[in-house]
Amino acid sequence: MSELALRTSPLSIGRSVLAVIAGFLVVVVLSTATDAVLHAAKVYPPPEQGMHDPLLNLLALAYRSVFTLLGGWITARLAPNTPLRHAFILSVLGLIAGTAGVIATWNLGLGPHWYPILLAVTGLPLCWIGGWLAVRGRAR
Numbered sequence: 001m002s003e004l005a006l007r008t009s010p011l012s013i014g015r016s017v018l019a020v021i022a023g024f025l026v027v028v029v030l031s032t033a034t035d036a037v038l039h040a041a042k043v044y045p046p047p048e049q050g051m052h053d054p055l056l057n058l059l060a061l062a063y064r065s066v067f068t069l070l071g072g073w074i075t076a077r078l079a080p081n082t083p084l085r086h087a088f089i090l091s092v093l094g095l096i097a098g099t100a101g102v103i104a105t106w107n108l109g110l111g112p113h114w115y116p117i118l119l120a121v122t123g124l125p126l127c128w129i130g131g132w133l134a135v136r137g138r139a140r
Contacts, residue, residue, distance in 0.1 A: 015080040023075030023090045023127075030067040035060070050110035057115040061122075068094065068123050072130025077138075087131025094123035 038044045038059075044051060051057060075090045076083035098120025105116055 012080045015078070016086060019075050019078035019080070019086050020090050020093070022078055023071035023073075023087070024093060026074050027064075027067050027071035027094070030070070031064050034063055034067075050108075051115075052111055054112065057111055061115065061118055064119060065122060065126055068126040069130040069133075072127030073134045074130075075127070076131035076134035083135050083138075084128065084131045087127045087134075088124075091124040091127035094127060095120055098123055 035044070039047060043059075044056060051060070071094075072087040072090060076087045079086035098116065102113075102116045102120055106113065
């Protein structure tokens with residue numbers, strides 16, 4: 001069977017979809033769980049109050065960045081082929097979700113506008129770096 005036929009087989013397509021979903025779920029579940037723990041520990045204010053302290057927003061951006069990088073890494077590691085392309089697809093989905101988040105929360109007064117904007121735009125390079133690290137690790 002040709003390489004193209006192998007890359008586009010139903011099994012390969014299914015594995016590709018699962019790789020991207022797995023990376024996306026890692027980012028969402030870890031981010032949501034960490035948020036919940038920090039709210040319960042009273043590090044963060046109650047969600048309905050918003051988060052206006054720039055240092056708390058930087059904390060959230062820091063751990064979400066790590067989780068995004070990890071999501072790109074996992075996606076690339078699970079990808080049946082072209083791991084960086086899979087990480088890029090994850091990053092585009094994150095950009096779309098992040099942009100929707102910026103639009104949806106813009107007038108809600110939940111915190112500074114720079115925070116959701118940075119979440120949206122940092123996903124692309126972070127997923128790519130995670131994918132690159134996965135590829136680099138496979139080569140060793």
